Amino acid sequence: MVKIMETVLRDAHQSLIATRMTTDTMLPILEVMDKVGYQALECWGGATFDSCLRFLNEDPWERLRKIRAKVKNTKLQMLLRGQNLLGYKHYADDVVTYFVEKAVANGIDIIRIFDAVNDMRNIETAIKACKKEKAHAQGTICYTISPVHNTEIYVKDAKLLKEMGADSICIKDMAGLLLPYEAFNLVKALKTVGLPIQLHTHYTSGVASMTYMKAIEAGCDIVDCAISPLALGTSQPPTEPLVATLRGTEYDTGLDLDLLNQIADYFKPIREGYLTSGLLDAKVMGVDVNALIYQVPGGMLSNLVSQLKQAGKTDQYEEVLREVPRVREDFGFPPLVTPTSQIVGTQAVMNVIAGERYKMVPKESKALVKGEYGKTPAPIPQAVKDTILKGEETITCRPADLIAPELDKIRSEMKEYLEQDEDVLSYALFPQVAENFFKFRRAQKYKIDSGLGDLEDKTHPV
Numbered sequence: 118m119v120k121i122m123e124t125v126l127r128d129a130h131q132s133l134i135a136t137r138m139t140t141d142t143m144l145p146i147l148e149v150m151d152k153v154g155y156q157a158l159e160c161w162g163g164a165t166f167d168s169c170l171r172f173l174n175e176d177p178w179e180r181l182r183k184i185r186a187k188v189k190n191t192k193l194q195m196l197l198r199g200q201n202l203l204g205y206k207h208y209a210d211d212v213v214t215y216f217v218e219k220a221v222a223n224g225i226d227i228i229r230i231f232d233a234v235n236d237m238r239n240i241e242t243a244i245k246a247c248k249k250e251k252a253h254a255q256g257t258i259c260y261t262i263s264p265v266h267n268t269e270i271y272v273k274d275a276k277l278l279k280e281m282g283a284d285s286i287c288i289k290d291m292a293g294l295l296l297p298y299e300a301f302n303l304v305k306a307l308k309t310v311g312l313p314i315q316l317h318t319h320y321t322s323g324v325a326s327m328t329y330m331k332a333i334e335a336g337c338d339i340v341d342c343a344i345s346p347l348a349l350g351t352s353q354p355p356t357e358p359l360v361a362t363l364r365g366t367e368y369d370t371g372l373d374l375d376l377l378n379q380i381a382d383y384f385k386p387i388r389e390g391y392l393t394s395g396l397l398d399a400k401v402m403g404v405d406v407n408a409l410i411y412q413v414p415g416g417m418l419s420n421l422v423s424q425l426k427q428a429g430k431t432d433q434y435e436e437v438l439r440e441v442p443r444v445r446e447d448f449g450f451p452p453l454v455t456p457t458s459q460i461v462g463t464q465a466v467m468n469v470i471a472g473e474r475y476k477m478v479p480k481e482s483k484a485l486v487k488g489e490y491g492k493t494p495a496p497i498p499q500a501v502k503d504t505i506l507k508g509e510e511t512i513t514c515r516p517a518d519l520i521a522p523e524l525d526k527i528r529s530e531m532k533e534y535l536e537q538d539e540d541v542l543s544y545a546l547f548p549q550v551a552e553n554f555f556k557f558r559r560a561q562k563y564k565i566d567s568g569l570g571d572l573e574d575k576t577h578p579v
Contacts, residue, residue, distance in 0.1 A: 119368045120156035120339040121360070122194060122315070124353050125384065126184070127159040129343035132319060132351040134396045136168035138387075140180045146383045147187035153376050155191050156339050157227055160184050161220070162195035164455075166203040170547055170554045178223055178539040185224030192226035192253075198455065199232040199239040200517050204546040205456045205481075207489065209520040210242045212527070216542050217246035223539070229287050229317075231257035233457040234449075236491030237277045238515040244281045255315065256283030259452035260290040260303075262412060265495040266450070268306045275310045285313040285338075290328075291454045292414040293321035297331040304335035315339035319351055321414065323404035326354040333368050344377065346384040350402035351414075357381065411438050412445075417458040424466045433469050440465040447501045448485055449493025460485050475504050488512035534559075 130138040143160075150158060161181050169177040185193060200207040202216050217228065228247050232239040240256060247254035256278030258271050275286045286307060288295070295303070295318055307314050316332045318325045318341070329340045341353050348355035360372045391397035407413060413421075421438070425431045444465045451457040460481045467477040484490060486497055488511045502511065512519065524541070531544040534555035543551040 119333050119337070119363060119370055121356060121370055121372060122157045122159055122339055122341045123150065123153075123155045123356060124159045124341050124343045125347050125380075127161060127163055127165055127196065128317075128341070129347040129352045131164050131168075132353075133347060133401055134391050136164040137172060137396055139173055140169075140175055140183055142387060144183060144187060146380060147184060149376060149379050149383070151188045151191050152373075153191075153380070154370075154372050157192040157194040158184075158188060159194045159196070159341070161193070161225060162197055162203060162229075164203075166543075167547060167550070170543060171550045174554065174557055176554070176558070177543070178219075178537070181220075181223045181225070193224055194227040194229060194255075195220060195225045197228050197230045197243055199230055199243055201233070201239075201456065202546060205459075206484075207239070207516045207520060208545065209523040210517055211522040211524045212542070212545050213242045213517075214246040214249075215524055216545075217243055217252075218250055219539050219542060221247070221250040221252045225252060227253040227255060229255040229257055229289075231259055231287075231289055231454070232491060233259065233454050234451045234491045234493050235259050235274060236493075236515075237274060237281070239491050239517070240278070241281050242517065244278075244283060248282045253284045254282060255285045255287050256281065257287040257289050259454050260288050260295050261292070261450075261452035262294055263445075263450040263494065268303055270494075271303060272306050272310065275307050275312070279310055279312055283312065285315060286310065287315045287317055289454070290316070290318040291452070291458075292412055292417075293319040293323075293325055293408050294412055295328050296324055297327040300328045300337075301331040301335040304332045304337045308336045313338040315341070317341040318353070319414070320349045320354055321351050321405050322408040323406075326359065329354055329359060330362070333363070344380050344384055346381055346388040351405075407438060411441055412453060413438065413441055413462070414453055414458055417453060417462050420459065421462050421466060424463065425470075428466070428470050430470055437465050437469050440469050444468065447498065448482075449495045449497045451485070451490075451493055456481065457485065457490070475501075478505050486511075489516050491516055531555075 126143055130136060166177045169175040169180060200213060202208055202213060230240050230243045235258060244254045244256065258274050278286060288303065304314055314337050316337050318328055342356040342359055343353040345355040345357055357374060357377050360370050360374060360377060363369050407418065425434055425437065441461060444461050448461060453461060463479055464482045468474045471477050483505055486502060486505045487509060527545045528541045534540060
């Protein structure tokens with residue numbers, strides 16, 4: 118029997134509509150979703166936290182609590198960027214531990230924990246915290262292709278995650294690079310580690326459903342799917358066709374197609390609304406062969422286009438695509454996932470626009486080369502270090518070892534806005550964005566307490 122995790126509440130809309138689905142859109146269908154028998158519902162983490170605060174004027178913690186109140190029988194899952202949590206830099210261990218504690222307390226059952234460069238040292242604190250809270254810790258391997266990545270490396274990483282206390286292993290294929298027969302071999306190899314294997318991919322390159330079939334034949338225990346209206350393209354493979362395909366076989370999911378159809382019917386008009394508003398661009402719904410040629414995730418492609426538009430250099434798109442793998446090699450072949458995909462992509466754009474490689478170097482590129490994100494899969498060439506660091510020493514220890522405890526300091530900084538314990542963590546991750554949200558929340562509360570009703574203007578105060 119194969120189990121399915123449903124991604125429509127998190128990764129599906131993150132991939133297709135920049136994480137703009139509101140909590141109010143989700144709530145009416147949750148009780149039906151809870152009856153299906155999914156292995157889990159992915160509903161939190163990734164960019165949802167940032168998007169709630171920055172664009173939707175929502176408290177991400179309140180979203181989680183509302184979902185938990187509706188979903189009584191199904192496990193809730195989140196995505197966590199290891200020592201980066203849900204932000205874009207490393208945080209002190211006390212912040213990581215407190216975040217995991219509060220995530221579980223507010224309703225999360227399973228935490229998928231990954232590191233952008235597959236430096237497992239950056240995952241260990243979060244796994245320990247997860248185990249302490251008696252939640253399921255899913256250790257994650259970011260799948261990529263390079264001269265230094267192979268099955269043996271991935272098996273070694275999986276064994277290390279098991280030693281750290283991981284309850285299961287996820288293969289996270291963020292760019293849709295994992296081809297069907299490679300998936301079969303990789304899953305077979307990882308099954309020897311002795312933990313359940315879950316596979317996550319995106320339909321970007323067009324092979325994802327075939328990849329799932331071969332992975333399932335190799336013994337994959339769980340796959341990530343999205344209900345059909347918000348599947349395909351840069352999202353996940355659709356749930357219903359896989360359920361129908363496996364029905365009556367030894368892999369039968371046991372999921373009810375009638376209930377799945379109800380869920381699909383609920384999301385169909387929502388999808389149409391996203392298309393009409395332009396939030397869902399039809400371009401992200403097709404197959405993009407560039408994903409296989411350049412190993413660039415779909416979301417990263419749209420960022421590259423946006424940066425080139427701002428610079429008035431859209432004619433140099435192909436040149437930037439060719440520069441991405443060169444920068445990636447210079448930076449030690451990191452998997453292209455947040456935040457490394459943004460770092461490599463931005464550096465490639467700057468190299469092309471400047472007409473000279475590494476003439477302009479953002480602080481994030483420097484941090485990656487210096488070792489602030491951890492140990493890269495391959496050593497960074499000394500010539501690249503010399504050009505970018507200009508003699509500065511590199512970091513070889515676990516980066517968070519250099520970060521002093523910071524929770525008390527953060528709490529002190531934002532105490533005037535504190536309404537719940539979790540606000541400290543919102544501020545820790547996104548200080549300015551969270552402060553704007555706290556001001557908005559306070560204004561909303563004042564209006565309601567004054568009997569003036571809800572604010573008409575739901576934009577953040579400047």
